[in-house]
Amino acid sequence: SQQGEEDPQALSIQEGENATMNCSYKTSINNLQWYRQNSGRGLVHLILIRSNEREKHSGRLRVTLDTSKKSSSLLITASRAADTASYFCATDGGGSNYKLTFGKGTLLTVNP
Amino acid sequence: EAGVVQSPRYKIIEKKQPVAFWCNPISGHNTLYWYRQNLGQGPELLIRYENEEAVDDSQLPKDRFSAERLKGVDSTLKIQPAELGDSAVYLCASRGNTGELFFGEGSRLTVL
Numbered sequence: 001s002q003q004g005e006e007d008p009q010a011l012s013i014q015e016g017e018n019a020t021m022n023c024s025y026k027t028s029i030n031n032l033q034w035y036r037q038n039s040g041r042g043l044v045h046l047i048l049i050r051s052n053e054r055e056k057h058s059g060r061l062r063v064t065l066d067t068s069k070k071s072s073s074l075l076i077t078a079s080r081a082a083d084t085a086s087y088f089c090a091t092d093g094g095g096s097n098y099k100l101t102f103g104k105g106t107l108l109t110v111n112p
Numbered sequence: 113e114a115g116v117v118q119s120p121r122y123k124i125i126e127k128k129q130p131v132a133f134w135c136n137p138i139s140g141h142n143t144l145y146w147y148r149q150n151l152g153q154g155p156e157l158l159i160r161y162e163n164e165e166a167v168d169d170s171q172l173p174k175d176r177f178s179a180e181r182l183k184g185v186d187s188t189l190k191i192q193p194a195e196l197g198d199s200a201v202y203l204c205a206s207r208g209n210t211g212e213l214f215f216g217e218g219s220r221l222t223v224l
Contacts, residue, residue, distance in 0.1 A: 004154075030211075031211060033211070033212060033213075035213075035215075040220075041217055041218075042116075042203060042205075042215035042216050042217045042218050043155070043203070043205075043213070043215040044215070045212040045213060045214070048210065048211060048212055088154050088155075090213075092211060098143055098160065098162075098207060098211075099157065099160065099168060100145070100157075100213055101157070102147075102154035102155045102156070103154050104152075104153055104154045105153075105154050
């Protein structure tokens with residue numbers, strides 16, 4: 001079963017534009033993580049935000065978390081063609097569970 | 113530091129044949145995961161190990177799937193016999209100290 005649900009399923013933008021992807025989840029979390037997956041490759045961790053944090057930045061990435069709405073967003077600023085990939089949110093239920101549950105992903109296409 | 117290593121990268125077999133996938137996690141990572149990813153979907157957890165103990169195998173189809181992690185280091189996932197619906201990418205990951213997962217490149221299985 002998949003806890004997180006990304007929106008939109010697919011997003012196509014021009015190079016230099018910003019890309020925003022959203023993630024909604026159902027149960028309480030310890031943290032929420034975003035991953036990128038290039039076609040035919042494994043997933044790469046981008047950023048982790050804890051349940052007591054509201055916003056986090058890493059380079060051109062900005063992640064927000066709203067636990068009251070059970071939602072998160074990933075913003076990629078000044079997108080590049082190399083950002084073309086699938087992006088997944090994953091929720092960690094916390095405790096000693098260490099179970100990371102992934103959504104279905106957003107396919108981002110950045111056109112040069 | 114070497115990443116998570118998986119083999120083989122690709123495997124094509126006929127249905128009812130057995131297949132095995134191997135994973136070597138990052139050195140020192142005690143938690144190891146096997147995920148299955150169908151085309152256009154997010155990864156779904158099959159089994160999670162803490163050292164050599166399988167602590168979450170609730171989603172592993174135990175009639176045909178088996179896994180082991182002897183000595184708490186590398187791990188093997190086996191399918192016997194394979195069915196057409198098993199065609200997918202099998203991803204191995206290990207968990208870092210701050211909760212992020214490091215993924216291998218995956219093993220793409222095609223069952224004919």
